[in-house]
Amino acid sequence: MHVLILGGTTEARRLAELLHGTPALTVTNSLAGRVASPRLPPGEVRIGGFGGTEGLTAWLREHRVGLLIDATHPFAGTISFHAARAAAAVHVPLLALRRPGWVPVDGDDWHEAASLEAAAALLPALGERIFLTTGRMGLAAFADLDELWFLVRSVDAPSGPRPARSELLLDRGPFTLEGEREVLRRYGIDVVVTKDSGGAATAPKLTAAREAGLPVVVVRRPPVPEGVREVAEPEQAVGWVRLHL
Structure with missing residues (x-):
């Protein structure tokens, strides 16, 4: 099964590390390319955008992606909406790996x-x-x-x-x-x-x-697509992948 991780975050790298070497699994990590020298995760890496929803949809079809994980930065902009529309178009299961936001405490x-x-x-x-x-x-x-x-x-x-x-x-x-x-x-x-x-x-x-x-x-964070399953930890995303395997 081919898993595409839309990454560039600490959580995405950790997820790639946890999935690396899993039998019967191919993992591709996609980075936006906004950092000159990114910390590369293990596995296959592609750098650069897809060209909006249509480009991502075509990429999912061409590379026979079976699972899509949106582990982008909370402020990555529209990529999460592109991922939701593309996943729906090709009927690929989508998971969002989103770290929780900060919460103020006494004294803040x-x-x-x-x-x-x-x-x-x-x-x-x-x-x-x-x-x-x-x-x-x-x-x-x-x-x-x-x-x-x-x-x-x-x-x-x-x-x-x-x-x-x-x-x-x-x-x-x-x-x-x-x-x-x-x-x-x-x-x-x-x-x-x-x-x-x-x-x-x-x-x-x-x-x-x-x-x-x-x-x-x-x-504050920008809005995210509704109806997409979310987890907060890379280990939870690993469990989701294994369920599909």
């Missing part, structure tokens, strides 16, 4: 925003030195905030418009609590901006912000 000062633009609109009233951890895409939403200073952290250097008063910090998670405390201290951060990515790899910044009493602007 969270300000939710529906988009990066909405997050940018909140910042002037919250602080002046911003730790921007939303990745290299979408920085144009903050480019007009000339009165604020930004520490922009991303895996690869961003292109396109970004805040004029900013410093770039190239780094890749997982991050430690001690490291995040040091970043906040060293750069005099008074506001943290993040997407609700979930997971443990980048969560220490939330703890560090809570300890320091800093506000955190949290961009």
Whole structure:
């Protein structure tokens, strides 16, 4: 059986590791190609988009895919909808492997925003030195905030418009609590901006912000297709695959 994993996440790599070497199973891992040097999972890997729903549908047919697993990033955009439509078109079972979102705890000062633009609109009233951890895409939403200073952290250097008063910090998670405390201290951060990515790899910044009493602007996740079965852990996805085998 041919399994296609739409990946690029920690959970997708873990799933590929768990499935690697399973008898009677071929696993292909698909990465979007947005990171210059991605951490490659075991097994076959393809990099790049499919060309929307029609392209993914054609790929599923051509490569005789028997199971499709959507393990993309919660903010990957429309790929989850493409996966749902393509799976339905070729009658391939679809599973979504989605890490749970973060939940505020006592002491958190969270300000939710529906988009990066909405997050940018909140910042002037919250602080002046911003730790921007939303990745290299979408920085144009903050480019007009000339009165604020930004520490922009991303895996690869961003292109396109970004805040004029900013410093770039190239780094890749997982991050430690001690490291995040040091970043906040060293750069005099008074506001943290993040997407609700979930997971443990980048969560220490939330703890560090809570300890320091800093506000955190949290961009909510985009909608996902309805009616798709979801699991939160790679091990659960393995069980789903084995049921079909």
